[in-house]
Amino acid sequence: MNHLKAWIDEHFKGDPIIWAIVILLSLFSILVVYSATGTLAYKTAGGNTELYLFRHSFLVFLSLFVMWLAHKMPYRKYALYARLFMYLSIPLLIFTYFFGSNINEANRWLTIPVINQAFQPSDLAKLSLIAALAAMLAKRQKNIKDFTGTFLPIILSIGVICALIGMANMSTAILLLMTCLLIMFIGRVPVKHLALVVMIGVMGLTVAVFAGQRGETFWSRIEAFWESKDDDSKIPFQAEQSYIAIATGGITGKGPGNSEQRNSLPHPYSDFIYSIIIEEYGLVGGATVLFLYLALLYRGMRIVVNSNKAFGGLLSAGLSFALVIQALVNMAVAVGLGPITGLPLPLLSMGGTSLVFTGTALGIILSVSRGDHQDEATAPEPSRVSNRLRTA
Numbered sequence: 001m002n003h004l005k006a007w008i009d010e011h012f013k014g015d016p017i018i019w020a021i022v023i024l025l026s027l028f029s030i031l032v033v034y035s036a037t038g039t040l041a042y043k044t045a046g047g048n049t050e051l052y053l054f055r056h057s058f059l060v061f062l063s064l065f066v067m068w069l070a071h072k073m074p075y076r077k078y079a080l081y082a083r084l085f086m087y088l089s090i091p092l093l094i095f096t097y098f099f100g101s102n103i104n105e106a107n108r109w110l111t112i113p114v115i116n117q118a119f120q121p122s123d124l125a126k127l128s129l130i131a132a133l134a135a136m137l138a139k140r141q142k143n144i145k146d147f148t149g150t151f152l153p154i155i156l157s158i159g160v161i162c163a164l165i166g167m168a169n170m171s172t173a174i175l176l177l178m179t180c181l182l183i184m185f186i187g188r189v190p191v192k193h194l195a196l197v198v199m200i201g202v203m204g205l206t207v208a209v210f211a212g213q214r215g216e217t218f219w220s221r222i223e224a225f226w227e228s229k230d231d232d233s234k235i236p237f238q239a240e241q242s243y244i245a246i247a248t249g250g251i252t253g254k255g256p257g258n259s260e261q262r263n264s265l266p267h268p269y270s271d272f273i274y275s276i277i278i279e280e281y282g283l284v285g286g287a288t289v290l291f292l293y294l295a296l297l298y299r300g301m302r303i304v305v306n307s308n309k310a311f312g313g314l315l316s317a318g319l320s321f322a323l324v325i326q327a328l329v330n331m332a333v334a335v336g337l338g339p340i341t342g343l344p345l346p347l348l349s350m351g352g353t354s355l356v357f358t359g360t361a362l363g364i365i366l367s368v369s370r371g372d373h374q375d376e377a378t379a380p381e382p383s384r385v386s387n388r389l390r391t392a
Contacts, residue, residue, distance in 0.1 A: 090125075097167055129157060159200055170209060241261055319364055326345075
């Protein structure tokens with residue numbers, strides 16, 4: 001027993017609670033996705049219900065392996081690669097917008113040659129922008145009020161990437177902008193500069209709405225959401241089926257694999273998987289999932305407070321917030337608290353390379369929580385970052 005504990009302590013470092021939350025949600029994901037893809041398997045795979053089970057299980061364990069690899073690397077090294085991948089993501093986003101695979105009237109996907117696996121460059125852009133922004137702010141803590149040298153490169157990076165993502169995926173762009181604002185706030189950026197980012201961000205996203213591929217869908221979903229509040233007959237079909245799943249779930253649910261709405265609810269294995277969770281596991285299951293995400297956010301933010309280097313604190317804050325806020329938005333949509341967005345539920349929804357990028361982000365958070373701070377040189381005055389969070 002002692003040998004097993006020693007082996008775990010040696011190979012699985014970092015916050016043990018984050019490890020437990022991620023592994024628990026990942027295993028639960030396999031169970032729920034298997035149930036939610038039953039109808040899809042009969043429609044597209046000749047009734048082979050195990051096809052999606054094995055495929056999703058492989059991707060889940062692959063993401064866990066990527067997370068393990070990412071947590072082994074000292075997090076300071078991510079500052080070296082972040083800006084390179086951020087610059088690489090810009091031409092990828094442009095190429096995808098014009099030549100990517102068109103799904104749901106939006107070009108979001110590129111297919112990787114040889115392995116024939118599609119991925120969204122926006123996932124790479126999000127991860128690299130958050131890491132690059134954390135590195136830039138940490139490196140410039142002494143000159144944080146310098147508009148030209150510090151603030152201008154940051155706002156240009158945020159503006160370009162958020163606008164390019166917003167052309168085909170507005171909800172992701174909005175969440176990324178919110179995440180960047182949080183990182184900047186914790187990074188001691190003056191409030192007047194934050195206000196300027198908000199103004200420019202809103203202007204850029206507005207242009208993306210009118211010039212991009214999803215502008216009409218964006219406005220129609222917001223309009224449908226507000227109209228449905230006054231007239232139940234105008235509730236969108238997806239939302240209506242989601243509400244039925246939640247209403248029939250009760251306190252303890254119908255039991256694993258007993259969902260009925262999976263046969264009529266669009267995308268029950270991705271966008272609306274939270275509805276299936278509540279239908280099968282009831283309010284108890286839904287509340288437990290919500291608690292786990294909030295616990296993940298708490299542990300991520302606790303790393304910020306305890307970190308003695310600015311880059312690690314900002315990196316953990318940005319990645320934790322990005323993951324959990326997406327989860328909260330997905331759950332809010334499922335229960336009718338927001339317009340339909342099409343955002344998957346991190347760690348739980350069926351996905352492809354998005355699971356790998358999620359695993360990478362969690363691995364980086366765990367790397368920060370390991371406390372490898374001895375030879376990092378990106379933060380001249382690290383204590384002020386955690387102080388900003390404590391006083392917020």
